Each structure stands twice: as C-alpha cells, then as structure tokens.
Amino acid sequence: MIFDDEPTPGEGLPILPGHVSPGRLERVLRAGKFAVTSEIDPPDSADPDEVFKRAAIFDGYVDAINATDGSGANCHMSSVGVCSLLTRRGYAMVMQISCRDRNRIAIQGEILGGAAMGVANIMCLTGDGVQAGDHPQAKPVFDLDSMSLLEIARAMRDEHRFQSGRKLDTPPRVFLGAAENPFAPPFDWRPHRLAKKVAAGAQFIQTQYCYDIPRLKIFMAQVRDLGLLEGPNRVFIMPGVGPLASAKSATWIREHVPGVHIPDSVIKRLAGAEKQKAEGRKLCIDLIQEIREIEGVSGVHVMAYRQEEAVAEIIQSSGVLEGRVPWYPGRDRQLLREAMEA
Amino acid sequence: MYAVRRWVVRHSRGFEMIYNAFEPVIARLDPLWRRIGYARAEGPVARVERAVKGFLFDCKMCGQCALSSTGMSCPMNCPKTLRNGPCGGVRANGHCEVKPEMKCVWAEAWAGSQHMKSGTKIHVVQKPVDNRFRDTSSWLRVVRQIAEKRAPQGEQK
Numbered sequence: 001m002i003f004d005d006e007p008t009p010g011e012g013l014p015i016l017p018g019h020v021s022p023g024r025l026e027r028v029l030r031a032g033k034f035a036v037t038s039e040i041d042p043p044d045s046a047d048p049d050e051v052f053k054r055a056a057i058f059d060g061y062v063d064a065i066n067a068t069d070g071s072g073a074n075c076h077m078s079s080v081g082v083c084s085l086l087t088r089r090g091y092a093m094v095m096q097i098s099c100r101d102r103n104r105i106a107i108q109g110e111i112l113g114g115a116a117m118g119v120a121n122i123m124c125l126t127g128d129g130v131q132a133g134d135h136p137q138a139k140p141v142f143d144l145d146s147m148s149l150l151e152i153a154r155a156m157r158d159e160h161r162f163q164s165g166r167k168l169d170t171p172p173r174v175f176l177g178a179a180e181n182p183f184a185p186p187f188d189w190r191p192h193r194l195a196k197k198v199a200a201g202a203q204f205i206q207t208q209y210c211y212d213i214p215r216l217k218i219f220m221a222q223v224r225d226l227g228l229l230e231g232p233n234r235v236f237i238m239p240g241v242g243p244l245a246s247a248k249s250a251t252w253i254r255e256h257v258p259g260v261h262i263p264d265s266v267i268k269r270l271a272g273a274e275k276q277k278a279e280g281r282k283l284c285i286d287l288i289q290e291i292r293e294i295e296g297v298s299g300v301h302v303m304a305y306r307q308e309e310a311v312a313e314i315i316q317s318s319g320v321l322e323g324r325v326p327w328y329p330g331r332d333r334q335l336l337r338e339a340m341e342a
Numbered sequence: 343m344y345a346v347r348r349w350v351v352r353h354s355r356g357f358e359m360i361y362n363a364f365e366p367v368i369a370r371l372d373p374l375w376r377r378i379g380y381a382r383a384e385g386p387v388a389r390v391e392r393a394v395k396g397f398l399f400d401c402k403m404c405g406q407c408a409l410s411s412t413g414m415s416c417p418m419n420c421p422k423t424l425r426n427g428p429c430g431g432v433r434a435n436g437h438c439e440v441k442p443e444m445k446c447v448w449a450e451a452w453a454g455s456q457h458m459k460s461g462t463k464i465h466v467v468q469k470p471v472d473n474r475f476r477d478t479s480s481w482l483r484v485v486r487q488i489a490e491k492r493a494p495q496g497e498q499k
C-alpha cells in the first residue's frame with residue numbers, strides 16, 4: 001500500500017477524516033487491509049545501531065513495530081528510547097506503556113513525549129508482575145491499570161487535558177491499543193472485559209499468543225455479538241502469534257510465562273516432528289492462515305521472541321499481505337527502481 | 343483472612359443486602375456526624391471500618407471502596423492493585439500470576455458479581471485510586487456525599 005501523501009520520514013501522515021492519528025497502522029486497518037505488526041527485541045545496550053539493525057529485520061513485512069516496555073518485567077532499553085530512534089527513520093511504532101514501573105505523572109509525560117517524536121500508536125498495558133523478571137526485588141508501581149491508562153490517554157487526545165484537568169496545548173494524536181488474553185480465565189468475562197477496554201478508549205487490540213483456534217473463534221463470536229466490531233468506535237482485533245522453537249521450550253513457556261496457554265496437541269505436533277524448529281514456524285504459518293479466516297479479525301501480531309529473523313519468511317509464506325509491501329526506509333526508491341527496470 | 347474473604351465472595355448477594363440496609367442508616371446519622379465533626383469522627387469510624395472490613399474482605403483501606411462493583415472481592419488484594427478486571431496472567435486453574443497459591447482476586451470478583459443485583463457494575467470503568475484517601479473511612483465519605491447531594495433540596499424548602 002503506497003500512500004500518495006507519504007511524508008518525509010519522521011513526519012506524520014495527514015490525519016484523514018474518521019482517523020485519530022497520523023500513522024500508517026490506523027490507515028491500513030481502516031482501509032480494511034489485513035494488518036501485520038511485530039515486536040522489536042529491545043537491546044540490553046546503549047548502541048543505537050543495535051536498534052536499527054533489529055528493526056530492519058522486519059523491513060517490507062510489517063505495518064508497525066511494537067516497542068516493548070520492560071516486557072516480562074525484564075530490564076531493556078526503554079520503549080521511549082527505541083521509539084525515538086526509529087520514528088526518526090520513519091518507522092511506524094506502537095509504543096507500549098506498562099503501568100508497572102511508572103506513576104501517572106511519568107506516564108502522561110511519556111505519552112506527550114512519544115507523540116511529539118512521531119509515535120502514532122500507543123499500547124496501554126497493565127504489565128507483568130515484577131516477580132516474573134530479572135528484578136523481582138523492585139517496587140511494583142501500578143498506580144494506574146490498563147483501563148484507567150486508556151481513559152487518561154483518550155482524555156489527553158480528545159479533551160486536551162491531563163488527568164488532573166489541567167489543559168494541554170497540543171494533544172497527542174495517537175491511535176490507542178490494548179491487550180487482551182482470550183485464553184485465560186474467567187473465559188465468560190473476557191469479551192465483556194474487552195468491551196470495557198473499548199469503552200475506556202481502546203481502538204485496536206493485540207492479543208496474547210494464540211495456539212488455541214477454537215477458543216479464539218468462540219471469543220471472536222462473542223465480541224461480534226457485543227457489537228464491538230461496528231460503528232465509528234469499533235475495535236480492530238489482531239491476534240498474537242509466534243513460532244515455538246521446540247516441544248521442550250513450548251512446555252517451559254506454558255509453565256513459566258504468565259498467561260500463555262499452549263494446548264497439548266501443539267506440543268505433541270512439535271515433539272513428533274523431525275525438525276522441531278521448522279515445524280514451529282510451519283505451525284505459526286498455519287495459525288496465521290486459520291486466524292485470517294475468522295470473521296472480524298483485522299490482522300496479526302507476530303511475536304517471534306529470539307526468532308525475529310523468521311518473521312519475514314513466516315509472513316511471506318502465510319500470504320496475508322497479498323502482495324502488499326508495507327513501508328520501510330527506502331521502499332519507495334526501491335519500488336521505483338524495480339518499476340524502471342521492468 | 344483468605345478463607346473468610348473467599349466465603350464472603352460466595353455470599354456476595356447477602357453482603358450486598360446488608361450493605362444496602364446499612365448505608366441509609368449511617369447516612370441518616372449525618373446530623374450526628376456533623377455535630378461531632380466529620381474530621382473528629384474520622385479516626386474512630388475508620389478504626390471500626392478497618393476492623394470490620396479487614397476481617398471480612400481483607401480490606402486495605404484505600405478509602406474509596408469498590409466492593410459493590412467488584413463482587414465483594416477487594417481489588418486491593420490483587421498484587422497489581424488493578425481496579426478494572428483481571429490481568430492477562432491469570433493461571434489456567436484461576437489462580438494469580440503473582441501469587442500462585444491465591445485465587446485471582448478478579449476471578450473471584452467475577453464469580454461474586456454474578457450473584458449480585460448490582461452485578462453489572464463490574465462493567466463500568468473505575469477511576470484510578472486517589473492516594474490522598476488511603477487509610478481514611480470510605481463509609482464517611484459516602485455518607486457525606488449522600489448528605490451533600492441531599493442538602494441543596496433541603497435548602498429549597
């Protein structure tokens with residue numbers, strides 16, 4: 001998808017009617033295209049080139065890149081830092097903000113700072129507990145939760161005010177995202193909880209890893225029935241997927257990573273394969289193709305932790321881009337060159 | 343206590359009825375609170391509230407009670423002090439991500455809300471905690487709000 005109004009890298013797109021942000025992700029979703037996002041593995045380093053290198057892996061395959069905010073409660077380069085580097089090159093970023101490490105004063109400042117740097121998408125998360133990460137001795141903050149964070153971010157954007165009521169001069173033009181985990185109990189609440197997030201301001205959802213298609217189908221049907229996929233305040237749902245490296249690592253993830261549900265059948269399929277890693281990727285492609293067939297799904301979020309180099313191949317083989325080449329630095333020059341050679 | 347608080351959630355409907363009977367009574371006592379002075383009543387009332395609610399709900403005295411919206415399961419017992427529902431980390435057996443030995447406070451809340459008349463209140467987005475109210479009486483705050491709402495009408499008469 002090439003936009004005629006493609007800006008200089010680092011600047012936003014014009015905000016179209018019915019849109020809230022100057023970003024590509026919102027454009028792609030509202031245009032009804034099947035969107036693809038992925039997640040950058042933030043370095044344990046202060047080297048900017050590390051960030052550029054890790055982002056370039058996805059060039060041409062993703063519509064936006066998530067910058068995680070201490071995911072799994074592990075310490076890495078901050079999401080603001082990653083976003084500030086990558087937005088300057090023109091990348092579409094989804095800046096994650098977790099409630100675990102900062103209070104409302106810091107978080108609202110971060111929203112303004114991110115938007116000023118060209119972040120057009122903000123993902124409002126509760127965050128993993130500190131016990132899950134490498135600093136279990138840290139103080140968990142949780143001054144806000146994902147819902148109140150969404151409400152605050154929306155009020156900053158739409159009502160031009162901080163939570164305190166104090167006015168903002170220029171509001172952050174951001175498309176607001178949230179997470180959902182359809183695969184964790186209480187199952188009958190999950191669709192209603194999503195409705196609550198939408199009421200709080202969520203416009204797109206990236207889910208936890210999906211390995212259980214029947215459960216996702218039930219969830220999507222409930223979400224459709226609640227009317228969340230219609231109207232001007234509709235929500236776009238992008239299930240999370242990712243390749244599993246082996247049956248052993250799948251078992252470990254299932255036991256140790258909070259909220260990831262992997263059915264036995266998946267582990268059996270991996271265990272029975274000769275090349276487990278390749279089978280894991282194949283499984284991921286199969287999942288993407290099955291997810292795409294579910295009514296109401298708007299895209300996928302590919303989280304290939306420590307297998308980032310596989311993302312391009314997985315997306316390519318899944319065929320979900322249907323020949324679309326999402327923007328990357330230098331794409332338009334490249335396309336022009338190819339057109340001239342042809 | 344964990345066992346008590348779980349028992350309470352199982353009987354959330356009863357506790358809802360008790361509270362609904364109790365609220366108008368203390369609200370009617372507004373003249374008394376005013377004579378004593380809300381500020382002076384604060385200490386003793388907060389102590390009683392802490393003892394009663396502490397025993398029943400493991401109340402953490404956030405000062406802005408949400409129990410009627412949370413199936414009588416106190417959200418401040420959630421290790422992430424979430425006010426709006428469960429995180430994504432709830433274990434397959436319904437236990438907490440952070441404290442595996444404890445039932446997820448919000449899984450309990452959902453079950454509790456299903457028995458309550460005002461069960462749909464769980465779908466309303468709650469504001470973040472106002473930390474200035476910590477360790478103060480939620481009862482007196484509610485009573486005062488009710489009295490203040492009533493007051494303008496009283497003046498018209």
Ligand code: SF4
Pocket residue numbers: 419420421422423424427428429430431432433437438439440441445446447448449
């Ligand atoms: S599992 Fe439940 S109690 Fe534990 S942190 Fe998450 S929401 Fe709170």
